Amino acid sequence: MTDVLFLRSDELAGLATPAEYVKWVRAGYESHGQTGTAEPRTKLVNGDPPGMCTGYLSILPEVGGMGGYTYAAGFGDADVHFALPLFDAESGRMLALLDGASMNPFKTGATGAVAVDELAREDASTCAVVGSGAQARGQLKATATVRDFEEVRVFSPTPESRESFAADFDDRLAADVTAADSASAAVSGADVVITATRASDPVFHDDDLADGAHVTAMGQYDRGKQEISAETVARSTYVPDLRERAFQDAGAFLAARDAGFVNDDHIHAELGEVVAGSAEGRTSDEEVTLFDSGGTGIETVAAAWGLYERAKERGLGETIEFAPGSEALTGE
Structure with missing residues (x-):
């Protein structure tokens, strides 16, 4: 039998700071930009x-881990559960099984923060957030660790939501x-713009976006x-x-391509290529940069690996047993 560490969501909650998630996710994208492998999600x-x-998968050799999310949403249950198996990228052995619910907004927020750190101007001081849900909160928590914002402006169509968000932050x-x-x-005059909505139509006009701004879009899945x-x-x-x-x-990119605004060559680089240094990021203060995030196994595995190692250090989790395939197939 193979001993596997099972980690509950409540054990993982509070186990790492937003800045630590950013550090782990950066290492994940750097690994992907070097020798890693990842595929877009499969959605049935x-x-x-x-x-x-x-679900989606990734192998991150430099990080040391591989695995990914599997989850279901809808059907007869109004909720969603995130199962996250984690394997050793060298031996292939299963190491851990994580309930990924509590880490979800943190690892997604960290991805946006890595992109801001790579693509936004160094002197960015004003941030706009469109959206006020868990993902918007995760984005701002993480992004505030990579830039020293003097001003943050948040908009949500629901006044109570944006007021609560603003007061909290x-x-x-x-x-x-x-x-x-x-x-x-x-958005007007903002150096960094974060969109984290479920919108089917653009949430701001291009005329509102200043030259030199960076946009992180989270709702393009x-x-x-x-x-x-x-x-x-x-x-x-x-x-x-990816x-x-x-x-x-990527809804906005595909809509722009279908309307003839861009072609396939408009993709500048993947985030991992920029982080790893094989592609340039921002090249001028006037340039508008856009990071399109739809969720990958890269940030999932990278964050899970960091949480797994910390949980082991603190003696968290419980050991469960998985039968190796050779034993199960032979009955020995």
Whole structure:
């Protein structure tokens, strides 16, 4: 039998700071940019009852781990559960099984922060956030560790949500955090713009986006999701998490391509290539950069590896047994 460490979500919650997640995820993207392997998610959709079963994988040799998420959403359950098996990238042995619920907004936020650190201007001091849910919160927590913002403006269509978000982060951050009355008011003049919505249409106008701004878009994970306008996609130095994913389900990029604003060659580089130094990031202060994040196994495995190692140090989790295939198949 193989001993596998099972780690509950409540054990993982609070086990790492946003800055540590950023460090781990950066190492993951650097590994992917060097010798790693990752594929876009596989998404299987069911009609009746409506739901989906999805997952994605990555091998990160320099990090030392491989594995990924599998989860289902919809069907008869209104909730979602994230199962995360983690394997050793050298031996292939299964090391851990994580309940990935609590780490989800942190590892996703860390991915956006790595992109901001690579692509935003060094002197970026103003941040706009469009969205006020868990992913928007995770993005701002992580991004605030890589830039010293003086001002943060948040917009959500629900006044109570944006006011609550602003009040919460005004207490957390050194920056002045306020609620904006519109997306235009939030985005205008911002150095960094974060969109974390489920919108099917652009959430701000390209005219509102200043020259030299960086945009991190988190809601571009389906052909029907288009938080960012075709004009902004065309104007930008466009960097997705995975090149192949951009062609599969990056809604804003695909809409811009279908409308003739860009072609396949508009993809500048993958984030891992920029982090690893094999592709340039920002080249001028006037350039608009856009990071398109739809979720990959890269940040998932990288964050899980960091959490696994810390959990072992602190004696967390419980050991469960998995039968190796050779034993199961032979009955010995």
